[in-house]
Amino acid sequence: MPALNSNLASMPADYLFQEVAQRVTAYGQVHPDYPVISLSIGDVTRPLPPVVSKAMADAAMEMSTPEGFRGYGPACGYEFLRSGVAKNVYEPRGVQVDADEVFISDGAKTDTSALQELLGPEARVAVTDPVYPVYVDSNALAGRAGEYRSGLWSNIEYLPCVKENGFVPPLPQHYVDAIYLCFPNNPTGVSLSLNELQRYVDWAVQNGALIFYDAAYSHFITSAEVPHSIYECRGARECAIECGSFSKMAGFTGMRCGWTVVPRTLYGGTINRMWKRRLAAKSNGVSYPVQRAAEAVFTPAGKEHCRLNIEYYKNNARMIRNELRKSGLEVYGGVDAPYVWVRTPGGVSGWTFFDHLLEQAQVAGTPGEGFGPSGAGYLRLTAFNTAENTQEAVRRICAAL
Numbered sequence: 001m002p003a004l005n006s007n008l009a010s011m012p013a014d015y016l017f018q019e020v021a022q023r024v025t026a027y028g029q030v031h032p033d034y035p036v037i038s039l040s041i042g043d044v045t046r047p048l049p050p051v052v053s054k055a056m057a058d059a060a061m062e063m064s065t066p067e068g069f070r071g072y073g074p075a076c077g078y079e080f081l082r083s084g085v086a087k088n089v090y091e092p093r094g095v096q097v098d099a100d101e102v103f104i105s106d107g108a109k110t111d112t113s114a115l116q117e118l119l120g121p122e123a124r125v126a127v128t129d130p131v132y133p134v135y136v137d138s139n140a141l142a143g144r145a146g147e148y149r150s151g152l153w154s155n156i157e158y159l160p161c162v163k164e165n166g167f168v169p170p171l172p173q174h175y176v177d178a179i180y181l182c183f184p185n186n187p188t189g190v191s192l193s194l195n196e197l198q199r200y201v202d203w204a205v206q207n208g209a210l211i212f213y214d215a216a217y218s219h220f221i222t223s224a225e226v227p228h229s230i231y232e233c234r235g236a237r238e239c240a241i242e243c244g245s246f247s248k249m250a251g252f253t254g255m256r257c258g259w260t261v262v263p264r265t266l267y268g269g270t271i272n273r274m275w276k277r278r279l280a281a282k283s284n285g286v287s288y289p290v291q292r293a294a295e296a297v298f299t300p301a302g303k304e305h306c307r308l309n310i311e312y313y314k315n316n317a318r319m320i321r322n323e324l325r326k327s328g329l330e331v332y333g334g335v336d337a338p339y340v341w342v343r344t345p346g347g348v349s350g351w352t353f354f355d356h357l358l359e360q361a362q363v364a365g366t367p368g369e370g371f372g373p374s375g376a377g378y379l380r381l382t383a384f385n386t387a388e389n390t391q392e393a394v395r396r397i398c399a400a401l
Ligand SMILES: *Cc1c(COP(=O)(O)O)cnc(C)c1O
Pocket: 106, 107, 108, 109, 110, 132, 182, 186, 214, 216, 244, 245, 246, 247, 248, 252, 253, 257, 258
């Protein structure tokens, strides 16, 4: 037997969505006449802007000509897309992000899982609870998480987000080298105001820690007090790295493109150099047609199409939120995010409420326990189904309460 990676071999199974799918399938086999509507999906469903598909097709054709052929692209991304992100995502918000601080990748999952490579083996990280599992898993795989016991890793600091604190994580109690934040949040759907986010930036600057900020849902923000980028906070260029993605913003979950901003002002340019060096060691970049497609997201037609798709999802979220609230359920999020976080009636477990809705309403959500111990007693509903299915699902949930 070869010496295997024990961090990988001993990873706890990621059974959440498997278990959800299994229960839905089992129900369908017994009740084929009652089709289940899924509000469990964490994936976009609206088609791409045609201008994006055309840009990809044109780029693919360009590659079949002697003049247009391209081999390996730059590991950090093509200049046209790096400056496209700086100019179209950050400049309109009045924050300083230069093209050479933007690094293109195949998505925010790749980048958020790679951020921990900036840290030493002894570093400690903090995450919110509930949490997008990627931040935790990537640290566990690197051997930095300690022992796994009853859903928690011994060497990770968890910041509980519960209704008592408005789903706003407390500052870390102990020193940590880095803190992962994701706002608007998956799974709670809650966002932070500029003043709330500023507290973490101040804390990080004072403590010499890094903030890893996941802004995958920034294009869902409409509330005036909610920052679209952490760089809207004073001092963030001295402590924060921000990941963005075309996935939820432009329907790119199947296309694969995202970016990470690593300011040159982080530790005198050290971190920016490290990220660049890491990419040179591990990546040959994202394909040219995909980067051209991503560039087309920033055309007027691309922007308008994306705006309408996001509005479509936001209408679904509003419908879920308003109707469930009218029926007396406690619901959170869903304003600046495609997720609604529902408190289970009577404080039953997320799985119990999941089973109840599956059997009585033929609607599937995602039990909060799957995102961490503080998710217990909640259910996540997503806005990614069609308006018709969402409306029908909400009607059935209300009738089943
Ligand atoms: C969907 C999602 C992403 C996007 O990941 P990609 O790899 O870019 O598709 C990132 N972070 C969170 C929290 C998400 O929910």
